[in-house]
Each structure stands twice: as structure tokens, then as C-alpha cells.
Amino acid sequence: MRNPVPDLLDRLRRECADADGGEVLATIPELADADPDLFGVALCTIDGTVYGSGDDDHRFTIQSISKPFAYALALADRGRDTVLEHVGVEPSGDSFNEISLEQSGRPRNPMINIGAVTTHSLIGDPKLSLEERDARVLAGLSAFAGRELEVDEAAFESERAEASRNLALAYLVHAQGKLDGEPHDAVDGYTRQCALLVDARDLAVMAMTLAAGGRNPVTGEQVVPTWVCTQVLSVMATCGMYDASGQWMSTVGIPAKSGVAGGLLGALPGQVGIGAFSPRLDEIGNSVRGVRAFEHLSAELGLHLMHAPEVASHVLYGVVEPDADGDGVREVQLQGTMHFAAVDVALRELAALPDDEPIVLDLTRVASATVVGRSLLNEAVERMRADDREVRVTDPDGLLDAR
Incomplete structure (x- = not known):
């Protein structure tokens, strides 16, 4: 018998391929050259089976999709209490690059840039050098993906040259006593973290690792403790899609994170990890076709989080x-x-x-x-x-x- 799931995924992708609104990000030169017609979707199940359709093996930079995984590493390395002293968990209602701080000076959550830069500085031992922290991030995100990832050096240098706003945010948080280490190091490390190359299949495996309580379904490695995944998925559910997070959770119902290269990741606890890629972005910065694909998958496969299915x-x-x-x-x-x-x-x-x-x-x-x-x-x-x-x-x- 030929498994019908690949055919179902192909059909859903074709139905979403006509969502041609949006524009490729123009503010970062290395991203501005992306082919706007690329479109891939992948699913990873609880036992590590990966289904893909379209341009599911096309590599792109992970960008802000790295944020939940960096948050997971910080929680695992430094503990919940320490991380919460520096970064909150409340939705901001603001764009991803806004100054969004609580009265205490703490960034509102780790899914916006000001919170993500702060989170990056909390990964590993406080005494780590910039290079050692970069190595910890690379090893950690590679463990989530189940293969060794690499940095797109050209994209890193391109984004580094445009990092003035993130540097300003880092200095602001540093002045509030919430950023460990030097602001320049934190921004450099965060920018390198965002330049890691992945494809939609990697995103699906990374998502399923979160959805499976930290155990990579392909390698069997327990990447982070289960409690870390509970924390990360909770914040993704409320903050992962920026100022569209409430609408997303209401209509799609899958904890998710987007990136400005066109990637989109969703993790449904105990069931499935989903990755999508298409470079055209809407006005919020989310992939137009990726969002459409998630809407279809949620509706047709009954994947809304509030359905609460059995294991x-x-x-x-x-x-x-x-x-x-x-x-x-x-x-x-x-x-x-x-x-x-x-x-x-x-x-x-x-x-x-x-x-x-x-x-x-x-x-x-x-x-x-x-x-x-x-x-x-x-x-x-x-x-x-x-x-x-x-x-x-x-x-x-x-x-x-x-x-």
C-alpha cells in the first residue's frame, strides 16, 4: 500500500501555492535575492518519520526561528529563575524590533529582538567567551535538528552590517542591568545564531523535538529537559507570532515561530512538528504561503492545540x-x-x-x-x-x- 500522507501534503501545498501576496525582505541584502516562488512544507511525526513536499530541502537562514531554541538552551543551562530575572514571558503587542520593556527594564519576552539578544547572553556559563558561546549555540541547535548545522557567513556579515538597531536595544537592556556581558558580543552572537542554515525538513524535526518533550525523534537524543519544552512552547503559543500571536492561536492553534527569511515552524505537543518555507512576507513579517499552509494543515488535519487528542x-x-x-x-x-x-x-x-x-x-x-x-x-x-x-x-x- 502507498501511504496517502505524502499525497495529502502535496495537495495542501498546491492549494496554498497561489498565495502570492507579500514581498521578499529587502532590508537585508542577502535575503533580498531570494527566489519568491520557492515553497516547501514538511511534517515530522513522533517516531521521526519526515514527510516533505515542494522545496522542502532548500536551505535558508533560520533567523528568528532560532529564538525558541536559544531560549531552550538558556533555560537548560542557567535555570528558569535566572532566565526569568532577565527576560519575561508576556506578549508585547509590538513589532519584533521595538523597544518593549517592562518597568523593571526586563524585555517582555524572548521572541522579540530585545528579548532574544538578552536570552543569547544567558546561554552557557557566564564566563564563556564569544566563540565558546557560539559553539554552544551551534551544537545545541544542531542537536535539535538531528544533524550538524552551519553558518551562512555571507548572511552573517550582511546582517551584522545592519545591526545598529539591535545594538541600541542591547545597550538599553545592559543599562537596565538585565544583559549579561558586553552588548556587542551579545548582538554578534545573536546575529550568527540567526544565520544558521536550515531547510523545512530541519524545522519539522526541530519542532517535533520540542513537541516530544526534548527528545529528538530522529537521533533519540534528549536535547533539553522536558520542563524546558513546556516553558518554550507556552511562550511560543502566546508570543511566537509577534503582534499576530493572538489571532494565530485562535485560528491555527499551533505554537509557532516565524523568521524573516520565510521560514515558519510549528510544534504540536505529542503529535507533530511542522516546517514551512516561502520567502514572501506579509506586513508583520510572516511567510504568506507558510501561514496559509499552517491554516490548511490545522483545519484539515485537526491539529488545533485545544482539540486535546490522546497520545x-x-x-x-x-x-x-x-x-x-x-x-x-x-x-x-x-x-x-x-x-x-x-x-x-x-x-x-x-x-x-x-x-x-x-x-x-x-x-x-x-x-x-x-x-x-x-x-x-x-x-x-x-x-x-x-x-x-x-x-x-x-x-x-x-x-x-x-x-
Whole structure:
């Protein structure tokens, strides 16, 4: 059986490809030359399976999408209390590069530039040199991605030459006693952090690492403690999309972070990590096609955070081998709620079965199914039967159309 999820992702990407509004960022020379027609989308599931569509392997600079991961490293290295002394967690309601400080002088959150520069200075031991902190950031974000990342030196130098505003913000926070170390070092390090090269597939894996409590689903490495991910995802949910964060959480419902190179990342706890890339930006600085893709994925796959689905990894109750009861039929027994992430596990189990065996798909223990869950399971049954396989469905509650 051919898994229907890649086809679904291709269709969604095609439907979003006509969102041609917005402009490529012109204020940074290295970003201004980006091809505005590039568009890639990727999903990473809880066991590390990555689905991609379009320009999902095109490399671009991570930019502000680095902010939640730098925040995660600072929390892991210095502890929650220390980080909260320097950077708050409240939405700013301001643009990403505004002066947004509390009365105490603390930046309002780590997802805006003034908070991100401050956060960068909190990564690692306070005595680290600029080079040592850069190495810690590179190693940490590479661990989230599951591969060794590299810096786009040309992009770094281009952005460094345009860093006057971030330097002003850094000196302001330093004057308030909230910035560790020298402002120039913090801005240089933050700018290098933003120049790391990723693609949409990397973003999906990085997002799933956050969504899986800090364990990279591809490498198995526990990158940061689970409590760190809880903190980071909470701040992403309220602050990750700048002054559009409330609208985003209401309509899309996935903790997310955008970047001015056109990247967009979303992490849905326990279910899926999503990465998208398209350089055209709206007036807020978010990828036009990326936002459209997330809206479609959330609506069609039932991914809104407030749906509160069950854990997807427990979907398989058991598999009865053909010789176990002597009837020559393999029985795949499912359980729980059939939402997208759960059905994805089931689909890959079905796709891995030998093609010449009759099977029984047992839904006796399935409590409910979302629209996309029913659709994908129905599609799987139809595809297996189209391949001349004998498929019977045990479905006492009539969850599927197939029989």
C-alpha cells in the first residue's frame, strides 16, 4: 500500500501555492535575492518519520526561528529563575524590533529582538567567551535538528552590517542591568545564531523535538529537559507570532515561530512538528504561503492545540500474526482516538505488511475518529483493495465507510 500522507501534503501545498501576496525582505541584502516562488512544507511525526513536499530541502537562514531554541538552551543551562530575572514571558503587542520593556527594564519576552539578544547572553556559563558561546549555540541547535548545522557567513556579515538597531536595544537592556556581558558580543552572537542554515525538513524535526518533550525523534537524543519544552512552547503559543500571536492561536492553534527569511515552524505537543518555507512576507513579517499552509494543515488535519487528542503512539493495540490462530489472516488491532498523528502510526504499520497476505483491520477498541482520521483510514483500505489485497474491517461502531 502507498501511504496517502505524502499525497495529502502535496495537495495542501498546491492549494496554498497561489498565495502570492507579500514581498521578499529587502532590508537585508542577502535575503533580498531570494527566489519568491520557492515553497516547501514538511511534517515530522513522533517516531521521526519526515514527510516533505515542494522545496522542502532548500536551505535558508533560520533567523528568528532560532529564538525558541536559544531560549531552550538558556533555560537548560542557567535555570528558569535566572532566565526569568532577565527576560519575561508576556506578549508585547509590538513589532519584533521595538523597544518593549517592562518597568523593571526586563524585555517582555524572548521572541522579540530585545528579548532574544538578552536570552543569547544567558546561554552557557557566564564566563564563556564569544566563540565558546557560539559553539554552544551551534551544537545545541544542531542537536535539535538531528544533524550538524552551519553558518551562512555571507548572511552573517550582511546582517551584522545592519545591526545598529539591535545594538541600541542591547545597550538599553545592559543599562537596565538585565544583559549579561558586553552588548556587542551579545548582538554578534545573536546575529550568527540567526544565520544558521536550515531547510523545512530541519524545522519539522526541530519542532517535533520540542513537541516530544526534548527528545529528538530522529537521533533519540534528549536535547533539553522536558520542563524546558513546556516553558518554550507556552511562550511560543502566546508570543511566537509577534503582534499576530493572538489571532494565530485562535485560528491555527499551533505554537509557532516565524523568521524573516520565510521560514515558519510549528510544534504540536505529542503529535507533530511542522516546517514551512516561502520567502514572501506579509506586513508583520510572516511567510504568506507558510501561514496559509499552517491554516490548511490545522483545519484539515485537526491539529488545533485545544482539540486535546490522546497520545498517538498508543494507537496499536496489537498485531495478530497469520499463524498465531491458524486462519492465515493477519489482524491489525487499533485503539484510542483516530486523529492524524495516531492514524499516521497505523498507516505505516499497514504499509509495512507483506503484500500477499489478507488482513483484518480491527477497530473494536477505537473510541472515536476525527474527520481526517476516518478519511485516511478509508483511503488506506481502498488502496489496499485496489492492489488486489483481501481486506476485512471489523468496525462495530461504524466509524469507517469501508466494510
